Amino acid sequence: MPNRKSSDAERGLVETARRVLPGGGFGNVPHEIVIAGGRGGRVWDVSGNEYVDYLLGSGPMLIGHAHPEVVAAVEEQLAKGTTFFANNEHGIRLAAEIVDAVPCAEKVRFVSSGSEADLYAMRAARAYMKRDKILKFEGGYHGMSDYGLMSLAPRQSTNFPRPIPDSAGIPRSIRDEVLVAPFNDLETVASLVREHRQELAAIIVEPMQRLIPPKPGFLEGLRKLTADNGMLLIFDEVVTGFRLAYGGAQEYYGVVPDICTLGKTIGGGFPLAAIAGRADVMAHFDKGAVGEDAFMMQVGTLSGNPIAAVAGLKTLEILKRAESYDRIFANGRALIDGYERILQDAGVKARVVGEPALFDIVFTDRDVIDYRSAMGDQDAMKRCNGLLREGGILKGESKYYVSLAHTDEDIRFTLDAFASAIAEIARMRAA
Ligand SMILES: Cc1ncc(COP(=O)(O)O)c(C=O)c1O
Numbered sequence: 351m352p353n354r355k356s357s358d359a360e361r362g363l364v365e366t367a368r369r370v371l372p373g374g375g376f377g378n379v380p381h382e383i384v385i386a387g388g389r390g391g392r393v394w395d396v397s398g399n400e401y402v403d404y405l406l407g408s409g410p411m412l413i414g415h416a417h418p419e420v421v422a423a424v425e426e427q428l429a430k431g432t433t434f435f436a437n438n439e440h441g442i443r444l445a446a447e448i449v450d451a452v453p454c455a456e457k458v459r460f461v462s463s464g465s466e467a468d469l470y471a472m473r474a475a476r477a478y479m480k481r482d483k484i485l486k487f488e489g490g491y492h493g494m495s496d497y498g499l500m501s502l503a504p505r506q507s508t509n510f511p512r513p514i515p516d517s518a519g520i521p522r523s524i525r526d527e528v529l530v531a532p533f534n535d536l537e538t539v540a541s542l543v544r545e546h547r548q549e550l551a552a553i554i555v556e557p558m559q560r561l562i563p564p565k566p567g568f569l570e571g572l573r574k575l576t577a578d579n580g581m582l583l584i585f586d587e588v589v590t591g592f593r594l595a596y597g598g599a600q601e602y603y604g605v606v607p608d609i610c611t612l613g614k615t616i617g618g619g620f621p622l623a624a625i626a627g628r629a630d631v632m633a634h635f636d637k638g639a640v641g642e643d644a645f646m647m648q649v650g651t652l653s654g655n656p657i658a659a660v661a662g663l664k665t666l667e668i669l670k671r672a673e674s675y676d677r678i679f680a681n682g683r684a685l686i687d688g689y690e691r692i693l694q695d696a697g698v699k700a701r702v703v704g705e706p707a708l709f710d711i712v713f714t715d716r717d718v719i720d721y722r723s724a725m726g727d728q729d730a731m732k733r734c735n736g737l738l739r740e741g742g743i744l745k746g747e748s749k750y751y752v753s754l755a756h757t758d759e760d761i762r763f764t765l766d767a768f769a770s771a772i773a774e775i776a777r778m779r780a781a
Contacts, residue, residue, distance in 0.1 A: 353740045357397035360384050378408065379746060383739075388415030391756035393744060401744035402760045402767075406751040409589055409614040409708075412678070413668050414755025420618055423664040424657055433655050441654030444663050448616065448626055451597050451666070453606045454585070455626035459635050460654040464588035464613030465493030467623040468554070470648055471611050472497055474625065475552035475582045477634040477646050483549045485511070485542060487533040489721025490556050492586050492611075496520045500528040507722065511542050533559045533720040536571040543575050552582040552608075557599035558590055561704040561749065562718055569605040576608075582631065588613035588623065592669060593707050602705075615669075618661025621652060674754055681761060682706025682752040688765040696769075696776045700726070710748050733778070734771050741767035 363384045368374035375381035384396045391414055393403040406412065413420070427440070445458040461467050472484050472495075484497055488510070492498035499520060500513035508514055511529035529546060531539045533555075543550065553576055557569055576583040585607040590599035592615040600606050609627030616622060625632070633639040634646045652658075668674065683706045693700050699715040703724070711734070712718050713727035735745060743764055745751075 354399050355397045360396040363396060379405065390414040391753045391760050401742050402764050404743065404745040404750040406753055407619060408746065409751050410617060410619045412593060412615050412753060413665055414753050417668065419668060420661050420664045423660045427657055427660045432657050433652060435651065438654065438656045440656045440659035440663060444616065444659045447663065447666055448612065448624060452610065452626055453597055453600045454608065454610050454628065456629040457632035458624050458626045459632065459648065460622060460624050461650050462621040462623060462652045464611060464623045465495060465498065467588065467611035467613055467625050468493040468498055468586055469495040471584050471609050471625045472552065472554060473646060474609060474631055474634050475584060477644060478631045479551035479581060481549055481551040482527050483529060483546060483551060484527065485529040485531060485550055485553045487555055487559060488530050489533065489724065490559055492554055496524045497528055500524065501530040510538060533562060534565045534568050535720065536568055539572065540575055543579050547579045550581045552584050554584040554586060556586045556589065557603055558594065558705060560724065561710050562720065562724060563705060564603060565719065569603050573605050582609060583607040585610040587611060591615060592666060594705060595675065596670060615665060616662045617658045618665035620655065620658035620661050622655060622658035622662055678752055678754050679706040681756045682709065684761050685750065685752065685764060689768060692765065692769045692772050696772045698772055698776050706752065708749055708751050710750055730775060734775060737771035737774055738767055741770055743767050
């Protein structure tokens with residue numbers, strides 16, 4: 351990283367991390383940067399390098415870091431106590447806000463992470479349907495549970511619907527409980543649903559899978575297939591919830607599932623996630639409603655935590671204001687248009703994939719419609735991300751999260767950095 355300063359303090363922390371953390375990190379992103387703070391659409395590291403931030407904490411900081419109104423609301427609650435286990439006003443208000451906003455949400459159960467939300471959503475579907483199998487899509491991210499880690503990022507291709515576990519330590523038997531289909535391929539899903547209709551409890555899908563928008567009719571087709579064949583449709587809206595629209599992907603694409611999962615944005619930067627859905631399915635969290643045998647045990651020490659709920663409520667209040675989504679989408683469109691122009695001018699074959707609120711480029715000249723077509727040239731991708739980091743842009747491996755807090759200056763700076771990175775990649779390819 352020739353442009354990046356590296357201080358003794360940061361090098362010391364990286365060394366300590368290598369000593370005490372497996373792989374030298376928290377398991378999320380490359381470890382050579384230690385973040386010291388963030389404000390608005392920027393973060394800075396311990397060595398004093400500043401970045402325009404498209405990592406956004408992997409999505410939660412949609413309105414920007416340390417938003418003064420969120421900070422004030424959290425500070426007020428901090429002095430009143432930080433967790434109670436029992437019901438609290440802010441958690442109840444947040445649940446009511448979710449019910450008002452999200453089309454499928456009649457009842458809400460809070461947990462602390464998206465992984466947990468997905469685990470319980472699938473379990474609720476199995477409890478409701480009294481069947482064990484779940485259909486998911488290759489490349490679909492539904493957290494770290496045994497079911498979720500089937501064919502999330504398979505390194506080799508197998509025939510559908512056979513799942514490939516992405517992790518050691520998953521019982522072999524789970525492979526028999528998960529069917530995998532290609533995203534955006536309704537025909538394959540329809541034939542699997544017909545073949546396994548007596549065993550399938552649900553289809554779980556990211557309505558926009560990672561970066562890949564659904565083809566017209568795909569989500570509508572899933573809705574009809576699941577309803578016609580008597581199984582549930584789960585939307586994993588951990589990323590898309592309150593991001594693509596206030597009502598999430600189900601509002602944005604106009605298809606309402608039976609259950610959804612939410613996370614990231616609704617916790618305002620604190621650990622909070624939720625399962626939300628039809629009252630008769632959510633009734634399985636209530637022993638009084640469904641009885642001992644159909645009851646789903648679910649308890650969490652920090653569920654509905656008041657600090658997270660206050661931060662989430664304030665974040666949603668800010669998102670609900672006139673023009674918040676217009677601004678997020680205008681930022682995203684300016685980046686996407688600029689990126690397409692830069693790639694075309696440089697003659698580099700890559701596609702910009704996604705929606706304005708989150709997108710990335712894929713180094714390919716094919717249409718990107720599913721996991722396999724989204725792979726592209728991974729080396730070029732890594733090189734591009736590294737060059738961007740040197741140029742002061744922080745992002746995840748394969749996603750730009752766009753923020754309400756990104757300024758016109760941030761966008762201009764990003765486009766300049768991207769133009770330099772792409773020029774370098776074009777030079778390397780020509781050499
Ligand atoms: C679509 C989706 N579902 C679930 C999760 C898991 O959420 P968490 O990291 O809060 O466990 C993620 C995390 O990025 C996600 O992108």
